[in-house]
Amino acid sequence: MEKVKILLAEDHLVVRNGIKLLLDTQQTFQVIADVNNGKQVLDLLDSGVETDIVLTDIGMLEMDGMQLIQELAERYPQIKVIVLTMLDCEQYVTRAFESGAKGYLIKNVGAEEMIFCIKHVSNGGRYLCEELSMSFVEKAIVKNNVQPIVSNPVDFDLSEREQEVLNLLGEGYTNQEIAKMLFISKRTVEGHRQNLIEKTKAKNTPALIKFAVLMGLIR
Structure with a gap:
């Protein structure tokens, strides 16, 4: 079986030696060289050295x-790049993939995950380490819980008048004030409010307003 050739770029000697030692334990991997920075990677490639994977840090001189x-x-578009860094900001991850990276790992990643990433990328896949993936998912969940879902009044079978009443309730107006503003009776306003509660399945007016804000029916 042909081995996956890896060129390692890392400016901390101890870290580089540790990574190289790990990769050398894999029968399917071959670390063809390890260097201090990106320039040395290009110098090797320009001299004719061939590799399948470049495993590189970001912060190097x-x-x-x-x-x-x-x-x-x-x-060298045929060479696949995997980033291995301490930088876990979304901006770096996004920029790396936009620039052409196929994998992104942070340095506290486990040996098994690193090995899996290299094999996956060498087979044509892309990979973002589990820790970063879950971090981004958790941020998305929080963001979705905070931002309202934009809904259409038609989805809840709200009439134009009911939407007007809902908007005014959301602004804090009383039934009597709404009646005067819309030139309808107070009883009619109460009827619209009750219809709104039933259509949205809210328990009461405060719950109706909260639901309407979350669903984007009012602001």
């Missing part, structure tokens, strides 16, 4: 990982 990803995408 002379040429950082982001610059390296862009250069490889232009000059």
Whole structure:
């Protein structure tokens, strides 16, 4: 079975040696070289060295990982890049993938996940480490819980008049005030309010207003 060739770029010698030692334990991997920065990666490739994977940090001197990803995408598009870094910000992740990276790992990733990532990417896949994936999902859940869902009054079978009453209730007006503003009787307003409660399945007026805000029916 042909081995996956890996070129490692990491400016911390101890970290680089540790990663290389891990990868060398895999029979299907071959670390062909390990270097300090992106420039050295390009120098090796320009000299004729061939690799399948470049595993690179982002923060390196002379040429950082982001610059390296862009250069490889232009000059060696067949080479797949995996980022291995301490930087876990969404901006870095997004920029890395936009620039052409196929994988993104943070340095506290487990050995099994790193090995899986390299195999997955070498087979044509893309990979974002589990810790970052779950972090982004949790942020999305919180965001969705805060932001209202935009709904159409038609979805709840609300008439134009009921929507007007709902808007005014949301602004804090009383039934009597709404009646005067819409030139209808107070009893008619109460009827519209009761219809709104029934159509939205709210328990009472405060619950109706809360539901309407969450669903984007009022602001």
